[in-house]
Amino acid sequence: MANTSGNAYGLTTLCPIINGHSPTGSLTTSLLATKDSESHDKKIRRLLQSLPINEDSLFARTDNTYFARLFILNDVFFQQGNDFKRDQLKSKYLCFNSNFHGELEPYLTRMWNNNESLVREIWQHCVAFDRVNRAKDFVEYIKSCQVTTTLFFNGSNDKPVKEQLKALYVKQMFSEFVLTQQGKSATETKQNFKYFLQRVQLNNIESPSWKPGQSQIKVN
Amino acid sequence: MTNIKNNRPLDLYDIQGNICKGYGRFGFPKARYCFFNFKHTRSANTFLTHLIDRITTSETWPISDDKDHQNIKPKSTLNIGFTYSGLKALKLPERSLKSFPVDFTMGMRARSSLLGDTGISSPEHWDDIWQDNKEGTGQVHAWLAINGRDLDAIELEFNILEDLIKQHPDGVRLLPGLKGPNNTNLNYQDASAVFENGNPTAKEHFGFTDGISNPYFEGCGNSKNRIPGRGKLMRDGSWQPLATGEFILGHIDEAQEYPPAPEPKLLSRNGTFMVYRKLHENVDTFNNYIDELTKDFSGSRDLLMAKMSGRWPDNGAPLTLAATDDEKACLDARMIALELRVKDGDRSALAERKILRSKWSDFTFADDKSGGKCPIGAHIRRTNTRGSLETENEAFDRPGALVDRRRLMRRGLPYGGIDEAMSDKSEQGIIFMSIGASIERQFEFVQQQWVNYSNDFKLGNDKDPLIGSHSGQITDKHIIQADTDSDLKDNKPPFFCTQMPRFVETRGGDYFFIPSITALRMIAEGMIDPS
Amino acid sequence: MSNISGKAYAMNVITPIPWWKALWQLAAFKFVTTFPSNLKGLINLSLIHYARWSIIGRDSFPHLAQSQPKEDLHYSYMMFESNFNGSWDQYIDSFSFAIPKGLDLFWRYNVGYPKSIPLHGFYNYIRFNQVECDHFYNAYPCAASNDVKSAGTLFDNLKSFTESSLELPDDEFLEAYNSLLRDNQQYLGSLDVGPAFSPPPIAPSHSQEDA
Numbered sequence: 001m002a003n004t005s006g007n008a009y010g011l012t013t014l015c016p017i018i019n020g021h022s023p024t025g026s027l028t029t030s031l032l033a034t035k036d037s038e039s040h041d042k043k044i045r046r047l048l049q050s051l052p053i054n055e056d057s058l059f060a061r062t063d064n065t066y067f068a069r070l071f072i073l074n075d076v077f078f079q080q081g082n083d084f085k086r087d088q089l090k091s092k093y094l095c096f097n098s099n100f101h102g103e104l105e106p107y108l109t110r111m112w113n114n115n116e117s118l119v120r121e122i123w124q125h126c127v128a129f130d131r132v133n134r135a136k137d138f139v140e141y142i143k144s145c146q147v148t149t150t151l152f153f154n155g156s157n158d159k160p161v162k163e164q165l166k167a168l169y170v171k172q173m174f175s176e177f178v179l180t181q182q183g184k185s186a187t188e189t190k191q192n193f194k195y196f197l198q199r200v201q202l203n204n205i206e207s208p209s210w211k212p213g214q215s216q217i218k219v220n
Numbered sequence: 221m222t223n224i225k226n227n228r229p230l231d232l233y234d235i236q237g238n239i240c241k242g243y244g245r246f247g248f249p250k251a252r253y254c255f256f257n258f259k260h261t262r263s264a265n266t267f268l269t270h271l272i273d274r275i276t277t278s279e280t281w282p283i284s285d286d287k288d289h290q291n292i293k294p295k296s297t298l299n300i301g302f303t304y305s306g307l308k309a310l311k312l313p314e315r316s317l318k319s320f321p322v323d324f325t326m327g328m329r330a331r332s333s334l335l336g337d338t339g340i341s342s343p344e345h346w347d348d349i350w351q352d353n354k355e356g357t358g359q360v361h362a363w364l365a366i367n368g369r370d371l372d373a374i375e376l377e378f379n380i381l382e383d384l385i386k387q388h389p390d391g392v393r394l395l396p397g398l399k400g401p402n403n404t405n406l407n408y409q410d411a412s413a414v415f416e417n418g419n420p421t422a423k424e425h426f427g428f429t430d431g432i433s434n435p436y437f438e439g440c441g442n443s444k445n446r447i448p449g450r451g452k453l454m455r456d457g458s459w460q461p462l463a464t465g466e467f468i469l470g471h472i473d474e475a476q477e478y479p480p481a482p483e484p485k486l487l488s489r490n491g492t493f494m495v496y497r498k499l500h501e502n503v504d505t506f507n508n509y510i511d512e513l514t515k516d517f518s519g520s521r522d523l524l525m526a527k528m529s530g531r532w533p534d535n536g537a538p539l540t541l542a543a544t545d546d547e548k549a550c551l552d553a554r555m556i557a558l559e560l561r562v563k564d565g566d567r568s569a570l571a572e573r574k575i576l577r578s579k580w581s582d583f584t585f586a587d588d589k590s591g592g593k594c595p596i597g598a599h600i601r602r603t604n605t606r607g608s609l610e611t612e613n614e615a616f617d618r619p620g621a622l623v624d625r626r627r628l629m630r631r632g633l634p635y636g637g638i639d640e641a642m643s644d645k646s647e648q649g650i651i652f653m654s655i656g657a658s659i660e661r662q663f664e665f666v667q668q669q670w671v672n673y674s675n676d677f678k679l680g681n682d683k684d685p686l687i688g689s690h691s692g693q694i695t696d697k698h699i700i701q702a703d704t705d706s707d708l709k710d711n712k713p714p715f716f717c718t719q720m721p722r723f724v725e726t727r728g729g730d731y732f733f734i735p736s737i738t739a740l741r742m743i744a745e746g747m748i749d750p751s
Numbered sequence: 752m753s754n755i756s757g758k759a760y761a762m763n764v765i766t767p768i769p770w771w772k773a774l775w776q777l778a779a780f781k782f783v784t785t786f787p788s789n790l791k792g793l794i795n796l797s798l799i800h801y802a803r804w805s806i807i808g809r810d811s812f813p814h815l816a817q818s819q820p821k822e823d824l825h826y827s828y829m830m831f832e833s834n835f836n837g838s839w840d841q842y843i844d845s846f847s848f849a850i851p852k853g854l855d856l857f858w859r860y861n862v863g864y865p866k867s868i869p870l871h872g873f874y875n876y877i878r879f880n881q882v883e884c885d886h887f888y889n890a891y892p893c894a895a896s897n898d899v900k901s902a903g904t905l906f907d908n909l910k911s912f913t914e915s916s917l918e919l920p921d922d923e924f925l926e927a928y929n930s931l932l933r934d935n936q937q938y939l940g941s942l943d944v945g946p947a948f949s950p951p952p953i954a955p956s957h958s959q960e961d962a
Contacts (some may be wrong), residue, residue, distance in 0.1 A: 001782075001783075005801075005847050008801065008913050010801065010803045010831060012803065012805045012832065013813075014812060015813070015827070016812075016813060016814070018824065019819075020821075027778065040766045045885055048885035048886045048936065049753060049853070049875075049885050051868070051886050053756065053886070053887075054756065054757075054888075054889075054892060055888070055889070057766055057888040058888075059888035059890075060888065060890075065888060065890060066800065066834075066890050067759065067761070067800060067801060067834040067887075067888065067889055067890065068802075068887075068888045069761050069763070069884045069886065069887045069888070070834075070884070070886040071763060071882055071883065071885045071886075072883055072885060073765065073918050076767060076824075076826075077765070077766075077767075077879060077880050079862050079863035081863075083863055084767075085825040085826065085864060086825075087824045087825050087826055089822060089824075090819075090820035090821070090822055090823070091820065091822075093812075093813075095882075097763075098800040099800075099803075104810065105762075121759070121907065125818050127815045127818065127819045128815040128816040128819075130945075132388065142811060143814045144815060146813075146873070147805045147807050147811070147813075147816070147830065148771060148805065149803045149804070149805050150776075150777060150780050150803075150804050150805055150806050151780040151783065151784065151803065151804040151857075152801070152803050153790065153793060153798055153799060153801070153802040153803065153957060154801055155793070155794065155798070155800060155801065155802065155896050155902055156799075156800045156900060157795060157797035157900060158901065159903060159952055161890050163892065163903075163906075164890070164899055164902070164903065165890065165891065165901075166906070167903050167906035167925075168891055168894050168898065168899065168900035168902045169892075169905050169910065169937060169944065170902070170905070170943060171898070171902035171905050171906070171938065172902065172941075172942045173911060174681075174697055174909060174939075175695075175939045175940065175941055175942070176694060176941070177693070178716065178932060178939060179694050179697060179716050179718045179949050180694065182715070182716050182718075183516050184923075185925075186921035186922045186924060186925035187921045189924070189928055190921050190924045190925070191927055193917075193928065197913060197917075201801050202798075202906075202909065202910055202913060209895055210891060210893075213848050213888060213889065213890060213891075214892070214893065215756075215893070215944075216798070216891045216944065217893050217942060217943050217944065220803070230829055232789075326950065327796055331950045333947050333950055333951060334946070334947055334949075334950050334952075350947055378848070426852055441778035453782075465753045467905050474848075475847070475848075475868060475869055475870035476868050476869045476870075477868075477870055477871055479867030480871065501769075501847050590936075590937070591936075591937075596937075605769075610795060610849075612794075613790055614791070615792045615794070616792055616795065616848075616849040616850060617848075617849060617850065617851060617852070621848045621849040622845060622848055624848070625844065625848055660840070661840070661844065665841065665844075668944065668946050668947075669841065672946065673945070673946050674940055675836055675837075675895045675898075675945075677898055677940075678797070678937060678940065679896045679937075679939075679940035680895075680897075680898055680901075680938050680940025680941050680943075681940065681941045681942060681943040681945075695941040695943070697941065699936060699939060701936050701937075702932075702933045702936060704933060704934075704936075711926075711929070711930075712929070712933075713928075713929035713930075713932040713933055713934055713936075714933065714936040714939075723834075737944060
């Protein structure tokens with residue numbers, strides 16, 4: 001299935017946003033009307049653009065996220081000129097796309113469990129999200145917005161994120177370690193290598209390691 | 221792939237000479253660069269009008285009738301370029317100004333963080349002439365370059381220039397603020413080939429032989445013998461000239477289009493962009509570093525230098541030709557033997573020497589994927605990858621697909637080392653100039669992605685050992701890879717050059733537009749009209 | 752900037768494709784996945800972490816409630832998402848220099864696609880149809896795709912070395928350690944934050960001459 005490449009999963013979703021001037025006057029719409037009558041898509045965008053990033057992102061708290069993005073699709077683009085037909089979307093869409101390790105349902109469940117209030121705050125502006133109350137509902141909701149991937153190019157690997165982060169940490173440390181050992185005796189090198197192993201703890205995937213979304217190189 | 225039958229020759233009389241000619245190679249080992257500010261547009265325009273007839277073009281110099289059949293060359297050459305603020309001061313129409321690319325309009329100073337001009341290389345440490353907040357002197361608007369056969373020729377042309385400026389005191393100001401030898405403040409920057417035994421060499425102050433293998437483009441007028449190693453590498457291993465438009469605006473480039481160029485067409489056609497950088501060389505720091513590291517290195521000092529540069533310092537032979545001290549000794553012996561045979565009139569030796577010398581440029585890294593001969597991070601391998609980024613056969617359209625549009629046409633000469641003893645504190649280095657149709661795509665890309673970063677070489681954040689923006693940390697390093705390709709593996713581990721300090725510091729510079737003669741005349745006469 | 756996180760850039764491109772040509776595009780993708788040697792160029796460029804193409808049928812835009820008007824479109828749409836290393840210009844340049852035919856294969860049936868050569872038609876097409884991110888997350892801003900892959904290989908090799916060599920006599924250990932360095936010398940690049948994608952904003956000039 002093209003949604004996956006080995007253990008890597010590629011999720012593409014288009015979550016329809018409630019139209020700000022919906023003529024149906026749904027309960028959700030009236031509850032969210034503000035004094036300045038800001039439309040739903042503008043609210044979402046403002047929220048998205050102010051979300052904490054990197055190690056503080058909601059996706060840093062959603063284990064096994066390689067890359068994730070949120071953006072609003074206002075409309076499709078008219079290619080200009082007489083040769084092309086003009087389309088216009090009747091709704092705007094919140095696009096939530098993620099590349100992660102593992103299966104979809106556990107991933108979305110984790111996303112809900114670790115970020116419930118933030119997820120609600122973002123998605124409350126989307127059509128029919130009022131029926132989402134639990135993780136299971138969130139999973140079903142996202143699946144109903146999912147678009148199947150046609151071609152998935154994996155230019156990296158499909159290891160769990162923690163393994164990737166640990167490996168990066170070890171690479172950082174080892175590539176520096178080897179520089180300090182040049183010209184040292186066999187005894188010294190072996191002893192120092194043992195100290196190095198104690199420091200980096202190859203078998204402990206949790207720590208020490210890079211943190212998800214870590215934006216600076218820290219010298220440990 | 222171009223499909224025109226016969227390439228029309230370039231109008232070399234319209235193209236400024238420094239674009240097609242590296243004057244050093246043509247017997248002009250001296251240069252003087254000066255910088256101007258335009259105070260009053262009309263007066264500046266008149267000055268430029270008087271200057272035009274003195275500007276050297278790319279014309280092929282005629283061959284003399286005497287038995288030597290040498291080119292009849294002028295005693296000196298003169299070329300000119302403008303910054304964006306210079307073009308504004310000359311009151312180019314707003315629409316033309318807006319059509320220049322962003323890299324040029326911002327200028328080098330504003331883009332210093334992209335180039336690694338940080339710390340000691342950051343603009344606040346540049347020569348006064350490049351500072352923003354100076355009083356009474358003004359911004360750099362134009363660059364003039366005099367290249368001369370000797371210092372007398374330079375002085376002669378410079379005096380003419382000074383006289384011309386005196387005739388336009390309201391229009392043009394020669395800017396001071398260039399740091400010269402012995403802490404002087406000059407209104408010119410002198411440069412010169414390094415002389416040995418009274419003869420100019422291609423050396424620079426670290427002791428490397430420089431300026432080998434400039435790009436060869438269609439119509440440049442150079443001998444076709446110079447194409448191998450300098451053009452673009454084809455799938456069958458042959459070399460072809462690069463498209464003219466990679467270096468000259470108004471001509472088709474490698475992407476089968478006219479490179480983006482300022483409007484109107486007459487302003488940009490046959491012109492180009494130039495990067496000018498004053499690069500100070502910390503000779504003591506460099507020599508001390510090499511001396512210290514050689515103690516741990518299992519090879520000669522020269523080999524260590526070669527492993528950083530990619531070429532042997534004494535004669536510039538690439539490591540692909542001789543990768544060890546023994547191989548270099550054999551190569552040297554071979555060269556000496558050939559020279560003796562040539563002196564004896566042996567014509568076959570002449571041909572043999574020519575073929576051997578061509579290998580200084582005509583080579584690839586195809587047989588050296590591991591970097592065991594020429595380290596992957598060595599200076600010349602970074603700045604001209606020669607097809608080595610195609611790590612799997614036939615992955616790309618052409619082996620050099622990722623480098624053909626990143627080539628740097630280098631001009632310039634060393635400066636300093638003549639009037640004062642050299643140390644880190646004295647004034648010496650290289651005046652580096654790079655010519656190309658796109659500053660961002662060519663110079664800036666190479667500087668940012670291949671000099672101060674190594675992702676394309678799969679070496680993470682490592683930097684160019686010679687010119688990278690190091691700061692002496694342990695991770696400021698260069699890996700000299702062990703040879704894992706050849707059959708003669710010696711089981712040595714890779715060697716690490718660590719804690720590299722900043723050997724080269726930026727001391728100033730900017731981006732310039734080098735107009736054609738046509739455009740120069742139209743600028744001088746205020747005739748640019750983009751409507 | 753929200754399209755960037757450390758060494759990675761997030762690109763979203765959405766382009767129209769006639770519904771009947773979408774079938775051909777699907778066939779082209781199937782061809783590529785069936786004969787993965789077609790991806791050699793993409794793999795060799797090694798600038799991409801993960802990239803995906805999705806085709807959204809013109810009748811397949813998610814419709815979740817009666818209150819939501821149903822889309823009525825002439826075209827189907829292809830959505831391209833990439834997480835790659837380098838700036839926008841560097842990425843597009845590298846792809847169009849190295850694998851122009853490959854790019855054509857991926858976009859050829861899309862409305863208005865101008866082919867990847869000459870370059871600026873392709874530039875403009877991608878720019879025109881690009882949608883900016885509002886939030887972009889990267890699990891390892893200080894690592895390019897090459898760094899992630901080389902780290903994985905180095906880790907495995909280090910682990911094997913540790914299991915096999917730690918108890919060797921000192922001299923033999925050193926020899927094994929030197930072999931480890933030789934065999935992994937291409938994975939020993941340092942890690943740090945990536946180069947800047949764009950220069951900082953220009954401060955107002957104090958020069959009187961700045962007209």
